[in-house]
Amino acid sequence: MVAEFLRRQGETILPRRSARSHLLGLIAAAVIPVWLFAAYLLVQYALHERSRFEHDALQTARQVSLVVEGELANLQTTLNALSKSAALANGNLEAFHGEAQRLVQGTDRIIVLRDLGRNQLLNTEIGYGADLPPVEPMSAADRERLKASGILVSNVFTGNNAKNYRIAVAIRVPAPKGEDLLLSISVPTARIRNVMMPAVPEGWTVGIGDHDGNYVARSRAHEEMTGKPGLPEYLEKIVGRSGSFTSRNYEGTTLLAGYYRSPYSDWFYTANVPLSEVQAPFWRSLAAVCGIGILALLVSAALAYVVGKHFTRATADLAARAEALGHGRAVEPMSTSVKEFAAVARALVAAERAIAERRYELETVLETVPAAVWFTYDPKALQVIRNRFAAELMGLPTDVRKSFGTPDRVIDTVAVKDGHTVSREDRPLSRAMRGELTDNEEFAYTLPSGVERFLLSSARPIRDPAGNIIGAVQISLDITDRKRGEEHRKLLVNELNHRVKNTLAVVQAIASQTIRNATTLPEAGRTLSSRLISLAKAHDVLTQKNWSGADLNDLVAASIKPHAAMDRVQIRGEKVWLPPHVALSFALALHELTTNAIKYGALSNANGRVSISWRLGIENGHPRLELEWREIGGPTVGPIERKGFGTQLLERIFKSESAGGVRLTFEKSGLICVFQVNLSGPVGAEANFLGHETGSEMNR
Known part of the structure; x- marks a missing residue:
């Protein structure tokens, strides 16, 4: 009956799964950590690749800056040589115009001499003596840069042709009279692009921006992008001297970018590669790992099905023997190739013998334990089974030859709780037969012999598998010595109070x-x-x-x-x-x-x-x-x-x-x-x- 009850309880509380399912779960539990480890390696690989690309992007930006800054330095060298002209020193602008004209003849370079205001003094693109148009005055920031470094690399600007974007390198030269002049040489931005292209890796996009964030040159779509401002979300991430970041471009593609801002020109150089290209090796590796993992799981599932059939059959044999043990039937030995199942079968056979031994041991414990134990299956709790200690407490003779489990009639005692006499129906064992629980309640019992015992009692009902009350058990501890000790302590406390008062008086x-x-x-x-x-x-x-x-x-x-x-x-x-x-x-x-x-x-x-x-x-x-x-x-x-x-x-x-x-x-x-x-x-x-x-x- 107990085994059937436990079986039904197992069905309602825990879902049943076959041995194959458990084997499959075991295999999955073994494979999943491998997947997790592979995922960890992939993540580390992805992080390494990203770090490598960030390093390459930063290095590319630096290399491009070196090449372009070298070209700008050449232009500065040209200006430095021209600034030593005797004609310029003597104020002979016509002769100086001829020298500058010969220097840039046959090239796309233009030399301009101007003051720090809006006036041009000469322009190699315009003949000497012609009226020269005014130019934009220098900004305060340009003046500071020129004063600090002696050279000024301009932002991108348009020449005579609105689509002809140029940049200029300018130096400050002394004038024969008055304020210093500004000598500059300008080239088309296409020249800057041509200079940087050998340093651009295949598949990368390199861009150069001026002080204000406008494109100077670009390795791709140069004509369309030169002179245009960069995306604000892109520019706001260019902070400090160098670094890397991710951002979208004009086409909506997410890029991994490395940047470097030159202290020479104050331009920034960016090297960009699509983020998808950075992540492509990771996704390829992830797909391969997932494919191999799924294939391994399918093979494992097939093996689990084959092996599980044998386990299922052996499990059914074990269940039959366990049910026989629960119903008190003989448990037959079991023959199986699974070592653990064979051990369980032998344990079931041994359990049949051990149950009887445990019953005798329990009876011995109940006869030995220094606590009074009463069992009753009588609805009125008048017939009880008591252990030896309970018999001694009640002043009854202990017969060691009597088998434990034989009920006896209770003896007449007077029970007192909290100063009130307690009837037989309100004592712990009787209340437990009605389903009540009693925990650590103190009673004073007066035996027929006149001896007074103090007991600390707890009681519980005994229920069958269906939950019906079939009996009750009461366990009591003899606290007579403790109660007497408490009385003695009260006397000691009173004596102590007396002595303390006397001492304080002294x-x-x-x-x-x-x-x-x-x-x-x-x-x-x-x-x-x-x-x-x-x-x-x-x-x-x-x-x-x-x-x-x-x-x-x-x-x-x-x-x-x-x-x-x-x-x-x-x-x-x-x-x-x-x-x-x-x-x-x-x-x-x-x-x-x-x-x-x-x-x-x-x-x-x-x-x-x-x-x-x-x-x-x-x-x-x-x-x-x-x-x-x-x-x-x-x-x-x-x-x-x-x-x-x-x-x-x-x-x-x-x-x-x-x-x-x-x-x-x-x-x-x-x-x-x-x-x-x-x-x-x-x-x-x-x-x-x-x-x-x-x-x-x-x-x-």
């Missing part, structure tokens, strides 16, 4: 009396800090022992060590355990004695020392401690005139007869202080010190 009294009896505020601060540190040291000693008490030797050392060197203190006495209230009393007393000895007594010089000794006896059936503080080698001690704060503190702490007493003797050899304390008495620092006003320090 601190308040010490602070009040210290400040009241101090002569200066700094003195009060030092004295108060010292006394609080002593009290804190005593608390540290008690805390280490969980406030169960303190060892007298440890307490003496902790009280004296922060203030004086221990090599000047001799401590003798047997091991004595002090109750907490007595320990605090001694901590305060020893602190006052130590600070007094440092200020006035044996520890105020370099030779004095202190002897502390004690003995433990029995008086009226109670342990009684006698501790002596004796100072030796200090200054001479005289009778005291009044009791200081320290003296009154000692007397008030130990004044109770039940607690003991204190006796102070001021001998010449030093102070002797003897404490007699009943260790079972309830009186200590907290009881005797609070609320009393005292003097300042102990006086000698």
